[in-house]
Amino acid sequence: MTGWLTTFTRRRPTKIFYGWWIVTISLLIDACKHGAFNRGFTLYVVPIRGELGLSVTAIALAEMLGRLEGGVLGPVMGYITDRYGPRVMLAFGGLMSGLGFICLSQTHSLFAFMCIFVGMLSVGFRSGYNNASLAAVNQWFRRKRGLAMSIVAAGNGLGGAALAPLVGWMVFAWGWRTSAFISGLMILLIVVPLACLMKSSPESMGLLPDGDQPAKPPAAPTALKPGVASGARPPVPSSTVPRTALPEQDFTAPEAMRTPAYWLLILATGLRNTVHSGMSFLLAPVVVWYLQGSGRSAADSLPWAAFFVGLLSLGTFVMTPLIGWLGDRLPRPQLSAACMAVGSLSMLLFLPQSGQPWHLGVSILLLAVAESGNALNWAIMGDFFGRRAFATLRGWQHLPDQLMSMSTPVWMGWIFDQTGSYYWALIPLAVIYGLSACCYWTLPRPALPLRLQVAPVS
Helix, strand or coil: HHHHEEEEEEHCCCCHHHHHHHHHHHHHHHHHHHHHCCCCCHHHHHHHHHHHCCHHHHHHHHHCCCCCHHHHHHHHHHHHHHHCHHHHHHHHHHHHHHHHHHCCCCCHHHHHHHHHHHHHHHHHHHHCHHHHHHHHHHHHCCCCCHHHHHHHHHHHHHHHHHHHHHHHHHHHHCHHHHHHHHHHHHHHHHHHHHCCCCCCCCHHCCCHHCCCCCCCCCCCCCCCCCCCCCCCCCCCHHHCCCCHCCCCCCCCCHHHHCCHHHHHHHHHHHHHHHHHHHHHHHHHHHHHHHHHCCCCCCHHHHHHHHHHHHHHHHHHHHHHHHHHHHCCCCCHHHHHHHHHHHHHHHCCCHHHCCCCHHHHHHHHHHHHHHHHHHHHHHHHHHHHHHCCCHHHHHHCCCCCCHHCCCHHHHHHHHHHHHHHCCCCHHHHHHHHHHHHHHHHHHHCCCCCHHHHHCCCCC
């Protein structure tokens, strides 16, 4: 009995690794971003347009300028994150976005709207939040990096499925100004305090990535066996040395930027986000167009559009952790390529415009698979280039990424205005997804810089 109790006591689970608290905090912060801004702001467009007399083009222009600004500021914000830690940038992003929503509630002109949207909301949401939280997660995990980042990325679906409907209810029940004020206040009360709990790295708390224990030094032998020379020590089993205790391949930013792998990864990311920016901004209009193929009117299709936007959010929330779990067991570049290929198929399934809800549901769920591969991209960057300059490298990625993707809603809308159909807009998106799949599939692992290459033991 005593022996069993001793064994049970020794096997009691230890306290939760703090890295998982980092993941939880990042998930909640990312959900706030997507619920209030990425998914939720579309609900402000109609009432703002009606009250302020703005055109949809003007509102889309603000989004386009915000993306461009995010690309230009990306390298600076990435450097600051690496230099001062994610806590600073998360708090900054929370303050700017929260105050931005509060100021938005007092807006009465196009000039004020543009200044607040571009100068406060875009700066806050695109400089902090997942740009900083993913850098923190990259510090805390190596072997479980894919799963950890995918859980954080599930905040996209969580925010869209849980918080965006709440924003919509406030807009319709209390008006867009009250909703914007409450959204800003809640961001200040939730995001900023959570940011204070972030820790820059496990080493800052005396820990190792993934919660591994430091390797124990071998004990000196008390007696030598016959035939063993004096001073010899028994070999240390390799199983006692955790993977994360080994030296990591930490590139500097210039070293990473000199590798073809970095730029091919940026190209793959930019192609993927080119489709994402258009389909996330115009998903509801595309769904309405598709359902009109069966004779439904635009008014009858709008409730269906809201349902399928929610279905996409729910699908990404469920699938993102699953794909991240697979990414820790399968080659991440090839898994990313498979997700992009599924996304290409989803675009093609829109083309018949049959108007059948079940057919549309299949297309939306396949699109959710492609969207759920997002976190694998950043896990690949961490795998290839380590932890030292992750945020800086991710920041430099923003500029070409935004330049490639910011115009997609504009040319998709132009095609629809000219033809009355999204058919010829969806075909290029399917091709772009396919090109992204090719880039991920052929992604080479970067060669180590000379300073990291270890000479072979003779």
